[in-house]
Amino acid sequence: MKRIKHTLKIIFTIFRLSFGKFTAYRLNLLFFLFSTFVWLATAFLFFEGIFGNVDSLVGYDKADMFLFLGIGQLVFVVWASVITATNDLDSLIRTYDLDIYLLKPVNQMLFTTLRRFNFDIVMSLFSASVNFVIAFRMKSYEITLINVMLFIVSFCLCMMVLYLIQLLFNLSYFWAPRSDAKYLANEFWNSMRYPIEIYGKNIFSFILTFVLPFLIIVNVPYHALVGDLEMWWLAVLCIYIFVIYIFTSWLWRVGVKRYCDVD
Amino acid sequence: MKKYWTYFKQRLQVRLAYKFHVIIEFLTSLIPLALKVVIWRAVLLNTGDVRGYGLNEFLVYYVLTLGVSFFYRTTVFYLVQRGVREGGFSGMLVKPWSFIGFMFTDTFSDLVNKLLTRGPIFLIMILAVSRIRSGLDIVWFDIPILLTYLMLYFVFTFFWELIFVQLIFIAKSGSGIHGTLYNLRQLLSGKMLPVDVLPGWLSGALLFLPFANGFFLPINFMMGEVSYGELGVGALKLIGYLIVVLLFLRITWPKIIKNYAGVGI
Numbered sequence: 001m002k003r004i005k006h007t008l009k010i011i012f013t014i015f016r017l018s019f020g021k022f023t024a025y026r027l028n029l030l031f032f033l034f035s036t037f038v039w040l041a042t043a044f045l046f047f048e049g050i051f052g053n054v055d056s057l058v059g060y061d062k063a064d065m066f067l068f069l070g071i072g073q074l075v076f077v078v079w080a081s082v083i084t085a086t087n088d089l090d091s092l093i094r095t096y097d098l099d100i101y102l103l104k105p106v107n108q109m110l111f112t113t114l115r116r117f118n119f120d121i122v123m124s125l126f127s128a129s130v131n132f133v134i135a136f137r138m139k140s141y142e143i144t145l146i147n148v149m150l151f152i153v154s155f156c157l158c159m160m161v162l163y164l165i166q167l168l169f170n171l172s173y174f175w176a177p178r179s180d181a182k183y184l185a186n187e188f189w190n191s192m193r194y195p196i197e198i199y200g201k202n203i204f205s206f207i208l209t210f211v212l213p214f215l216i217i218v219n220v221p222y223h224a225l226v227g228d229l230e231m232w233w234l235a236v237l238c239i240y241i242f243v244i245y246i247f248t249s250w251l252w253r254v255g256v257k258r259y260c261d262v263d
Numbered sequence: 264m265k266k267y268w269t270y271f272k273q274r275l276q277v278r279l280a281y282k283f284h285v286i287i288e289f290l291t292s293l294i295p296l297a298l299k300v301v302i303w304r305a306v307l308l309n310t311g312d313v314r315g316y317g318l319n320e321f322l323v324y325y326v327l328t329l330g331v332s333f334f335y336r337t338t339v340f341y342l343v344q345r346g347v348r349e350g351g352f353s354g355m356l357v358k359p360w361s362f363i364g365f366m367f368t369d370t371f372s373d374l375v376n377k378l379l380t381r382g383p384i385f386l387i388m389i390l391a392v393s394r395i396r397s398g399l400d401i402v403w404f405d406i407p408i409l410l411t412y413l414m415l416y417f418v419f420t421f422f423w424e425l426i427f428v429q430l431i432f433i434a435k436s437g438s439g440i441h442g443t444l445y446n447l448r449q450l451l452s453g454k455m456l457p458v459d460v461l462p463g464w465l466s467g468a469l470l471f472l473p474f475a476n477g478f479f480l481p482i483n484f485m486m487g488e489v490s491y492g493e494l495g496v497g498a499l500k501l502i503g504y505l506i507v508v509l510l511f512l513r514i515t516w517p518k519i520i521k522n523y524a525g526v527g528i
Contacts, residue, residue: 027430031439038446042455048465049456050302054309057302120439180287187294194298198305 010106015117022119032120036127043069043131058197063139064226070131071225072193072218073124074155075162079189080121083163086113087182090173093259102256109252113167141226150224150234157237158217164244165212171248174255192217213240266360267368274372279379289329289381296325299456314460320486324457326392327482330385333377334417335448335478339366343428344437352523363425363516370421401485409481412494415501416477422508423473429519453479459488473504 022029051062060068092098092112101112135141169185191199192214199205199215208215220237223229303321306313316324343366346352355362401409427444431437449455451474458466458479469475480497483489489497 025434025436025439027434028436028439031430031434031443035439035442035446038443038450042446042450045450045461045465046455048462049313049460050306052462053313053460054306056309058305058308178284180284180291183288184291184294187291190295190298194302198301 007106010111014115018117018119029120029123032123033126036124039124040127040130043127058195060195060197061139063135064195066131066138067135067141067225068195068218068222069193070128070135071155071221073128073131075159075192075217075221077121077124077128078159079162079166080124081118082114083159083166084118084121085116086163086166086170088116089113089170090177090182093173094177098256098259108256109167109249113163113170143225144227147225147227150229151221154224154229154234154237155221157234157241158220160241161213161237161244162217164241164248165214167248168244168251171251171255174258188212188214191215192219195219195222267364270365271368271372271375274369275375278372278376286380286384289384292329292332296329299325316457316460321457323392323486324482326385326388327485328454328478330382330389331413331478331482332454333374333381333385334413335420335452339370339421339424339428340431340437340441342366342369343431347431347523348435356520356523362520366425367421374417401487405484408491408494409484412481412498412501413477415498415505416481419473419477419501419505419508422505422512425512426508426515429515432519432523448474451475452477453482457483459483471500473501476500 047062047065050057051065055061057065089098089112092101098112101115102108104111166182166185169181172179172181188208191208196205196209196215196219199208205215216233216237220229220233223233300318300322303313303316304318307318311317312320343352346355355365358365424444427440428437430440434440451469451472453469453475458469458475460466461469466475470479476497480489480494484494
């Protein structure tokens, strides 16, 4: 109980400090909001280019793609607001500022990589909700309470997977501080916005589904929401999270040991 | 001029020290390119071509976007944001040179660095694509014409971004402004998809603006879809927009600098 209270206190402090930063640059927020409008227009344009010429894309119509985009945008909000600090690891290692976080009496890996909340990105929730509204106006989906609950569970599991994959890429900085691994992960990020079927059945789609499962991050919650998710996906996600968490924790310990040696 | 040349050489030297970084960055940019081709491949499963674009043409188009993108990457935002936030900007202002010239030199060194480090990979890709796929239609004497055109686009985008950079002095943060401009570029230039794939009225509207003129038009020229005359008209439009932007900056830039307090936050 004391441990939970302590953790909650830390999370609250992180939120408070992040909110302070958020309010310090108010005008910048307006631009963030405008930026989401422009991003939305880009998505419309892209879909106009595609669905102006075909009725469906590998079995998905325009409404489905908007729903995909909405979930993808939700993933982006969580990724860029909560997981954002994971991407600082390279600079922390290069400047030896990681020492500060290693001295804290908490879980070092989780604290270092989740220590900041980026409120700016919350503006993108607007574009996510617009996508949902468009999708539901274009097509009547049968959404039940169970679907919604499955969506929430699968979404949370997928976000954990995304965090761990991102962390896995970033942990390489302990060995190669200028490896640009995070940019590689960021580029893979774009692949998850589309249905798996687009990629066909080949070795790359297999790797991006089961080894570095970027493709399932949006696909699984989407199918949970529309009610055609095969339940074994949830078991696969749980096993994957367990295995990859053990692996990243081990890799973190080895990396920190190496970092100390270098320092 | 000598001081700018010295600064250019110094910046280029620094940038070339991280050439491996630049090459890796370029290689990672191939992932979204491949993704776009995969999406269009899926679209083309249902239809033979999309307004004259088959898979070959889409592949050539997106490879060419990589090369043209070299000419629209400015470093001004980061320079100014750091300077304004930390108060170091005043140090730049007291130097015996034009600050805009200093920023342009930095951005230009970035362009030269990209052409030197990424350019060869891009050329290999172009050669590979032109041998395997049809759709590329340029002759050797087109290269200086294209480079001149793209340099015009580069100069325009530099000053265009400078208009928005001024907002950093007020907002004290440039991330939202930078994000807006990035998304605008994606939206208006034709980087996401060829402008002529869009409905006629929309592509017409986009081609009236400078971004599609600077980005999409030279790509279409290389693909043999645009004549020298049309490229010339595109260049004139760009020059027109550049003049408007310069006139705007001439009024606003001195006022912004005058009001700058020189105190970091």
